[in-house]
Amino acid sequence: MPKGRSESLLSSDLVVLNVGLDIFREALESQKVRCAQLDLSQAPKLEKKLADALDRLL
Amino acid sequence: MPVAEVVLRNLFRDSIQLMRLSEDVKKLSGVSDAVVAMGTETNRRLLQDLGLLGKESRNAGDGDLVIAVRTSEGADATEVMARVQRLVLSPPAGGRGQRTTVFHSVKTAMDRVGRANMAIVSVPGWQAFDPAMELLRSGVNVHLFSDHVPLEQEIRLKSYASSRGLLVLGPGAGTSIISGVGLGFANSVRRGDVGIVASAGTGIQEVSTMLDNIGLGVSAALGVGGTDVREEVGGLMMKDCLSVLESDESTKTIMIVAKTPKEKVIREVIDHAERVTTKPVVACFLGLDMPSERGGRIRYAKTLHSAVSRATSIAGGAAEEAFRARIGSSFEELLRASAQVASGLSPGQKFVRGLFSGGTLAHETLLIFRELIGEPYSNTPLSDRFALQDPNLSRENSVVDLGDESFTAGRAHPMIDPTLRKLRITQESGDPEVAAIMLDIVLGYGSASDPGGSLLGAIGEAMEASRKKGRELVFMAHVCGTNSDPQPLGEQSERLSKSGVILFPSNALLSAAAALVIGGDAASERLRTKWGELLA
Known part of the structure; x- marks a missing residue:
């Protein structure tokens, strides 16, 4: 296993993306963890366009 | 109506x-x-x-x-x-009725919350591969709660992650604790120096809460999912997690917990541990005979209770004292308590029924029963001969894992939704041959808001109905949790005790006590000889 992001994971503040059940995001919020709800099954066109445009700009 | x-x-x-x-x-x-x-x-x-x-x-x-x-x-x-x-x-809302912003790309989500280093994926297993791989490609570690992910996809995800220094915890990973944060079903435990890697979700909950309750803490608990220790996967993530815990400065002792691992895989895991770790290791492989001690740095335990006892010995000092005072019991004490319970039973009451929400806890009970009173029937049996033909119908001594997929298809897990367990309590209490009903009450993040209290109505009615028929039905339970949990341990325990439920400080002690209640002298003789293996 090469050194990667898991090496520093245990000593970092967690920032979590939650894909699926709301209860896990709610549990994270109750622990005051920075988190966002993510649904990768259906990207609305506008958000996709925005992400693509941002990619081009940045 | x-x-x-x-x-x-x-x-x-x-x-x-x-x-x-x-x-x-x-x-x-x-x-x-x-x-x-x-x-x-x-x-x-x-x-x-x-x-x-x-x-x-x-x-x-x-x-x-x-x-x-x-x-x-x-x-x-x-x-x-x-x-x-x-x-x-109407469109689904968050748990508190609030609408939640949902992002549809990893990038836009990270623009909002910052560079993510972990993701929890809990979509149905057949849909889990694509989002998990996309997250890994974005450099995000994945806690994969989803189960039934095809083995070939699991291997691809783990191989990709391992080659880039990332972790895939799961599939079927119920619990992890990282940087003091509980992921999935996890308890609020104090931070400390014991690092845990486990292919057993409620196994992590049991050992981490016991450590907390005796004043020790957890540096990290990494759940790799039950399939990681199958031969096809070869313990890939368990080995990577051992390397991560070895390099983590706050981890001083490493604990490995595995449920029904393949012996070949475990040999490889132990070889890896001997090669890459320098810290003391406690290894608990539920269902495998302990390998012979090699070198002395790796200590083996047959139960979760014993694993915590071994970790306590390593810590020494106040932890050993606290373990003796709050969790440890002597053979004589347990025998006395069990004899008192058994004295209230009618002659026809001869069987015990375990109704579990935690798969690892049910498995530990199966193993302890096999040692003390013979293998019970189960929907997750140790051997096919003792499989319940219909998981909805117990027979003789039975241990039922209500979190098994036969009960959770289209339903919330019993740690969240008590409905099926309440109905099963009522059903079991109608059997005049039942002496005792065993329960695990699992607290923590993700669990129901009142895990013990939600069962009290069914327990009270079952006790009352039995009394009217001239017999005492005994309820025995272990509460797996801490006082910092959203449902505090002390409060949950007090309400259960006041309702007549007999509580034990570990699942192993609960199992041994239940075996003694129905197993009589033969069980007590067996326990006397196996006490050191199971409960010390």
Whole structure:
């Protein structure tokens, strides 16, 4: 296993993306963890366009 | 009172949303009882038990959403059902009724919350590969709660992650604790210097809460999922996690917990541990005979209770004292307590029924029973000969894992939704040969808001019904949790105790005590000789 992001994971503040059940995001919020709800099954066109445009700009 | 029903074909809602919808529908005026659920076999059986199964729902399929409502006296069933359908078909909201911003790309989500270093994926297993791989490609570690991910996909995800220094915890990873944060079903435990890697979700909960309760803490707990220790996967993530814990400065002791691992894989894991770690290691492989001690740095334990005891010995000092005072018991003490319980039983009461929500805890009980009173029947048996033909019907001594997929298809896990366990308590209490019912009460993030309290009604009614028939039904339980949990341990324990439930500080002690209650002198002789292996 090469050194990667898991090496520093245990000593970092967690920032979590939650894909699926709301209860896990709610549990994270109750622990005051920075988190966002993510649904990768259906990207609305506008958000996709925005992400693509941002990619081009940045 | 009349029952109204509607089946909405090919409409999916996840089990947590459905449980919450059922509760919301029950609160509507004109509704006396209701179930909103997918039309799986388990749910159709539940509808039948509640007297809510109608013609349409009888023919519902796994992908159909069933709404069954018993209307109150005098209510207009058509009007009530229209209101119920409006509620069910409104877009799902978060648990507190708030709308949540949902992002549709990893990038836009990270623009909002910052560079993510972990993701929890809990979509159905057959949908999990694509989002998990996308997250890994974005450099995000993944806690994969979803189960039933095809093995070939699991291997691809783990190989990709391992080659880039990332972790895939799961599939089927119920619990992890990282940087003091609980992921999935996890308890609020103090931070400390014991690092845990486990292929056993409630195994992590049991050892981490016991460590907390004796003043020790957890640096990290990494759940790799049960399939990681299959030969095809070869313990890939368990080995990577051992390397991560070795390089973590706050970890001073490493604990490995595995449920039904393959011996070949475990040999490789142990070889890896000997090669890459320099710290003391406690290894608990439930269901495998302990390998012979090699070198002395790796200490083996046969139960979760013993694993914590070994970790306590390594820590020494106040921890050893606290373990003796708060968790440890002597053979004589347990024998006395069990004899007192057994003295109240009628001659015909000779069997015990374990109704578990935690798979690892059920498995530990199966192993302890096999040592002390012979293998019990189960829906997750140690050997095929003792498989319950119908998981809904116990026989003789039975240990039932209600979190097994035979019970959770289209339903929330029993740690979240107590409905099936309450019905099963009522069912078991009607059997005059039952002496004792064993329960695990698992607290923590993700679990129900009142895990113990939600069962008290069913427990009280079962005790009362048995008394009326001239027998005492004994309830024995272990509460797996801490005082920092959202449902504090002390409060939960007090309410259960006041209701007459006999509590034990570990699942292993609960199991041994239950075996003694029904096993008599033969069980006590066996326990005397095996005490050192199981409970010291």
